[in-house]
Amino acid sequence: MSGSNTTNFTNPSTFILLGIPGLESAHVWISIPFCTMYAIAILGNFTILFIVKMEPSLHEPMYYFLCMLAVTDLxxxxxxxxKMLSIFWFHAREIDFSACLTQMYFILIFSVMESxxxxxMAFDRYVAICNPLRYSTILTDSFVAKIGLAVVLRGSIVMLPFPLLARQWPYCRTNIIPQPYCAHIAMVNLACADTHVSSYYGLFVLFCVMGLDGIFIALSYIQxxxxxFSLPTKDARLKTLGTCGSHLFVILAFYIPGLIMSLIYRFAQNxxxxxxxLIANMYLLLPPLLNPIIYGVRTKQIRGRLLRLFTHTGD
Structure with missing residues (x-):
């Protein structure tokens, strides 16, 4: 295996995921917080889906979008x-070439879908606050379903060139990826080919897809x-702002880790x-962990339904 890991190959059948390079001896200990995050995220997001399904009062556009977010995170x-835990626990570092491309594609499309x-969700809050009388006529079930379909198609189509390009590249240096998952940038660094097309397309996605998403969110919240702030009383302002609180925390949980990672890669090269x-892993794994916690803690209807569920279980 060691010979195939270093030289003279252009189409590796497998890649080797190192996990956390330099901390291999601590992989078992590192697995504890990762396993805890996995359990909390799976339990939290399934709980959100269950509560929204079981509670008729939550059958509204805002909670439909929340369910889409939960499915994406799951x-x-x-x-x-x-795969990360199998690396940490069993040293199962090999991953098939096609499986690696598939994992990379899933990471890319579901990150764009989450955005x-x-x-x-920002549009939902905009309509609810700025055009409350038209809320039920604008955000109908069919319109929400069309938004969900558009989100899925956009992510799937926009991100498809990345695995298609990666499949065509020769990998003549090494098949070792210094990550616990198949990150796109790691595969770009391994390719023995001109990867400028992928880099330029990545910039296009960053500015014209993720960037536009950020602009739309900012414009929505400006309105x-x-x-x-035009409401007459302080209580009315606070109550209305409170309806946006959970979504604002989700926005921060999604964009701040990405901003921190970008700054570190740009300015902290040493x-x-x-x-x-580790920072890249936090960017990938933190939002799906925090989203159900944020909505579970800050949304009165979900919190109340969860308390009633445990109360009845206890009885």
Whole structure:
């Protein structure tokens, strides 16, 4: 295996995932917080789906979008964490070439889908606060379903060139990926080919997809805040702003880790590789972990339904 890991191959049948480079001896200990995050994220997101399904009062557009977010987070976790834990626990570092491309594609499309759902949730709050009388006529069930379909199609189509390009590249240096999952940038660094097309397309996605999402969210909240601050009383302003609280925390949980990672990659070139890898993992895994916690703690209807569920179980 060692010979095939280093030289003279162009189409590796497998890649080797190192986990957290430089911290291999601590992989068992590192697995504890990762396993805890996995359990909390799976339990939390399934709980959100169950509560929304069982509670008729939650059959509204805002909670439909929340369910889309939960499904996206579940698939993102289940496509990455099991392999990470198998590396940490069993040293199962090999991953098939096609499986690696598939995992990379899933990570990319569900990250873009999460961004699209956050935009849809911002639109929901915009309509609810700025056009409350038209809320039920604008955000109908069919319109919400069309938004969900558009989010899925956008993510699937926009991100498809990345695995198609990666499949065509020769990999003549090494098949070792210094990550616990198949990150796109790691595969770009391994390719023995001109990868400028992928890099330029990545910039296009960053600015014209993720960037536009951020602009739409900002514009929505500018209008929302304008309406909120025009309300006559402080209590009315606080109550209306409170309806946006959970979504604002989700936005912060989604964008702040990405911003921190971008700043570290740009300005902190001398920090150890394992720190880069850990930050990249937090960017990938933190939002799906925090989203159900944020909505479970801050949304009165979900919190109340959860308390009633445990109360009846206890009885």
């Amino acid at each position: 698939i993102l976790y289940m496509s990455t964490l099991p 699209g759902i956050v935009v849809a 929302i805040l304008r309406v909120i 920090i150890p590789l394992h720190f880069h890898v």
